Amino acid sequence: MPLNLISINFFLFFFYFLFLIFPPATDNSFILRILFSLISLLVSLVLFGINFGLIIQWLIKKKYELWEFLSIASLGSLIFSPLLLTSEFTVFKILFPNLPIVNSFFIFILILFIFTLKKNSRDFLSINIPKLNAAEIIKSNFTLFFFFYFAVIFFLVTAYYPLPDLDPYYWHADITKSFSKNTITEIGSYRPLFSSLAYIFNQTSRVDLYAYFKYVIPFLSLLILIPANLFSKNFFSPLKKTLIFLFPIINASVFLYLETPIPQAILTIILFYFLFFLAHCSLSGKKEFFYFGGLSIFISYFYHEAAFLVFIGWLASFLIFDAKEIFAKFKKNKLALFLLIITLATNTSLIKNQLAFLVGFSKSTYHRLLSPILNLKFPASYVNVDGNAMGWVGISGIAKYYAYYVGFSFFIIFFLFIIKLIKNSEFRIFVKSNLLKNKSIFALVFCFSLFFLIAEIIPRFPGIAFLPERAWNFGGIFSTVFIIFIFVFLKDNKKILYYALILSFFINLSGAIYVNSQKKYLISNEQLSSAQWITDNLPKDRILFSSNKNVNLLKTFSHSKVIPTSDNFYFKSNDFGKKFDTKILSESFVQDYQMEYKNIIEEITQQIDKLSNKNIYSDNKEVIAYADDISKDLTKIKYLKIPNEEFLNKQFKYYVYYSNEDSRNPYLNRPYYKKNEIVNTEFIFDRYPDKFRRVYYNQKSNIIIWQIL
Numbered sequence: 001m002p003l004n005l006i007s008i009n010f011f012l013f014f015f016y017f018l019f020l021i022f023p024p025a026t027d028n029s030f031i032l033r034i035l036f037s038l039i040s041l042l043v044s045l046v047l048f049g050i051n052f053g054l055i056i057q058w059l060i061k062k063k064y065e066l067w068e069f070l071s072i073a074s075l076g077s078l079i080f081s082p083l084l085l086t087s088e089f090t091v092f093k094i095l096f097p098n099l100p101i102v103n104s105f106f107i108f109i110l111i112l113f114i115f116t117l118k119k120n121s122r123d124f125l126s127i128n129i130p131k132l133n134a135a136e137i138i139k140s141n142f143t144l145f146f147f148f149y150f151a152v153i154f155f156l157v158t159a160y161y162p163l164p165d166l167d168p169y170y171w172h173a174d175i176t177k178s179f180s181k182n183t184i185t186e187i188g189s190y191r192p193l194f195s196s197l198a199y200i201f202n203q204t205s206r207v208d209l210y211a212y213f214k215y216v217i218p219f220l221s222l223l224i225l226i227p228a229n230l231f232s233k234n235f236f237s238p239l240k241k242t243l244i245f246l247f248p249i250i251n252a253s254v255f256l257y258l259e260t261p262i263p264q265a266i267l268t269i270i271l272f273y274f275l276f277f278l279a280h281c282s283l284s285g286k287k288e289f290f291y292f293g294g295l296s297i298f299i300s301y302f303y304h305e306a307a308f309l310v311f312i313g314w315l316a317s318f319l320i321f322d323a324k325e326i327f328a329k330f331k332k333n334k335l336a337l338f339l340l341i342i343t344l345a346t347n348t349s350l351i352k353n354q355l356a357f358l359v360g361f362s363k364s365t366y367h368r369l370l371s372p373i374l375n376l377k378f379p380a381s382y383v384n385v386d387g388n389a390m391g392w393v394g395i396s397g398i399a400k401y402y403a404y405y406v407g408f409s410f411f412i413i414f415f416l417f418i419i420k421l422i423k424n425s426e427f428r429i430f431v432k433s434n435l436l437k438n439k440s441i442f443a444l445v446f447c448f449s450l451f452f453l454i455a456e457i458i459p460r461f462p463g464i465a466f467l468p469e470r471a472w473n474f475g476g477i478f479s480t481v482f483i484i485f486i487f488v489f490l491k492d493n494k495k496i497l498y499y500a501l502i503l504s505f506f507i508n509l510s511g512a513i514y515v516n517s518q519k520k521y522l523i524s525n526e527q528l529s530s531a532q533w534i535t536d537n538l539p540k541d542r543i544l545f546s547s548n549k550n551v552n553l554l555k556t557f558s559h560s561k562v563i564p565t566s567d568n569f570y571f572k573s574n575d576f577g578k579k580f581d582t583k584i585l586s587e588s589f590v591q592d593y594q595m596e597y598k599n600i601i602e603e604i605t606q607q608i609d610k611l612s613n614k615n616i617y618s619d620n621k622e623v624i625a626y627a628d629d630i631s632k633d634l635t636k637i638k639y640l641k642i643p644n645e646e647f648l649n650k651q652f653k654y655y656v657y658y659s660n661e662d663s664r665n666p667y668l669n670r671p672y673y674k675k676n677e678i679v680n681t682e683f684i685f686d687r688y689p690d691k692f693r694r695v696y697y698n699q700k701s702n703i704i705i706w707q708i709l
Helices: 005-021 030-060 066-092 099-117 119-125 134-139 141-157 167-180 192-204 209-232 238-245 252-258 263-284 288-302 307-332 334-346 348-370 394-405 408-423 425-437 439-457 468-478 480-489 495-521 525-537 548-557 573-580 582-612 620-638 645-651
Strands: 002-004 126-128 542-547 561-565 653-658 692-698 703-708
Touching: 002 005, 005 030, 005 099, 030 066, 030 099, 030 119, 030 192, 066 099, 066 126, 066 192, 066 209, 066 263, 066 288, 099 119, 099 192, 119 126, 134 141, 141 209, 141 238, 141 495, 167 192, 167 209, 167 548, 192 209, 192 263, 192 288, 209 238, 209 252, 209 263, 238 480, 238 495, 252 263, 252 394, 252 468, 252 495, 263 288, 263 307, 263 439, 263 468, 263 480, 288 307, 288 439, 307 439, 394 468, 394 495, 408 425, 408 480, 408 495, 425 439, 425 480, 439 468, 439 480, 468 480, 525 548, 525 653, 525 692, 525 703, 542 548, 548 561, 582 620
Parallel strands: 542 561, 542 653
Antiparallel strands: 002 126, 653 703, 692 703
16 A cells, blocks of 8 residues: 655644644643644654655665665654754754754655656655554554563653763753754764754754653664564564564663663664664665665764774675775766765865864774783773773672673573584584675674674783773674574574573563662752752852762752862861862853853864865855854854853852762762762861851751851
């Protein structure tokens, strides 16, 4: 049954424009607010992805099956919609809340243009929906696992109100600050697509930013089920299909990273698309999915730099299997080769920060290779590249490390693969043939080998610990290639093996649920209550002094200006005096303005770099445009307001916030985590009642707030 997607576009755009022309009072109605957000997301992301998929069909002149199309479309929503928004802001400095809607609308106009003028292409502008009754849909693997994962994720995200780790608070604060200035991260800066995706949800669709971080990002991992269902179509065995849908629980760490609102979560989703696209290519013979996977992982570099390592694996396979054919085409079309080189050479400034990361990593690796060390105690004892002690001490520590980061499933899969390789000559021939002839399988094995090298080999010698635990996150995903080998080679009657694997996946899941339950102690309910009390009872023009460990709590949940302190601040008059010094207070405030100043200077530098490559005569219009941009940036500096000491002293009320860490905090036992080593229990502020007054005290958690009089 062909489904004409043009009519769906008309339908959704009609409803969206109705909201614009006759805006309802969404502030007073939760249902209307949800409805508006839903329609906005459908138009800005879902329609964008669908129309992107239609354009791919038209360009390739191939009509895809339903799940192939949905996989391409959903990946287009996740990657190309934020990429387009980022590019527009970077190149043209255009940004407004409805811009993602405008982008989606223009792609729809392009579809209409093709539909109207290219009548022979109309067939590519629809998709075929197989006939299924309601019972078949409900009983399908996709539906069952959708509700299974939905229930698990719902259980995880509602276990506590704070964010599930420390890193998300950095991203929440950074994006909040950007949006307050009506900016997003430019393409050459740090992980820009994460900011743009947040903009589409928060500014375009009016989803609260904290709700987006806490609840929306974890549920985005459900997208993985679309390419998983696509790949599962290559098998008839229900057990094999079940195992494919369980790939996201290859280890507890992978699953929890999918639910953590940081850029790595989005990259992990895209890695599963990459995995399933290449696996589907290897079994179906549809070569374009190999290139879809390569393109997606190349662009996802702008979500997270680790994508570059995956791209190396894909590129190695591409060069080995397709280089001759590609170079032959370039020889025939030297103009295309010349244009490609010029394009790459003239746009390096757009990725200068990413290139700097790679250069810096290469240099540090090179220097470490010059003085190698042998560390056979890894992972019981090691120091990572950031200089943090990360060892997992003792047999129990090592067991926890491998149970959490590697998982039971990997050991079953890997040992079974090795045993088969040793004992079964036919299996050896089968594996060798796939590695030598199948570029998709070669790329996946290469990626696994690369991350295995980072995770297990080089930390031991030459002693380079480049986040080995995170390398296992990615290595775990690519270890599923060994399951694919076993699936294709073994007959469907090996049920005991498959049941053992399914059981191991659920053991991994139980580990993820347990670790997530411990993270509720990062910020206790009592601390949340104190933050709410601050919001309700203290003046808005407040400044809080508090330990570094309370900064996330106070900034996010009490919306206060916080000056971080050491633990000694509470007990030593000298430390308090230094921190409360007017000059240091001024420096603390000015650092926010200094950051804004640096950002403006960086923009000016980029514009000057572009100007230096222009000809004043032939590129006169562009020169004038860049000069105007520089002039605007200089004006920003002119009117940048810096608070003076008089402003600080007159406008703000000062408070001190103290709270004990919960003894159940899962990070307290990690060697890199600085514990509160407080011996003196007498707070210096209680000695001077004429200078400090307690305004809040929670005896159970020893939370105290003093007002500085």
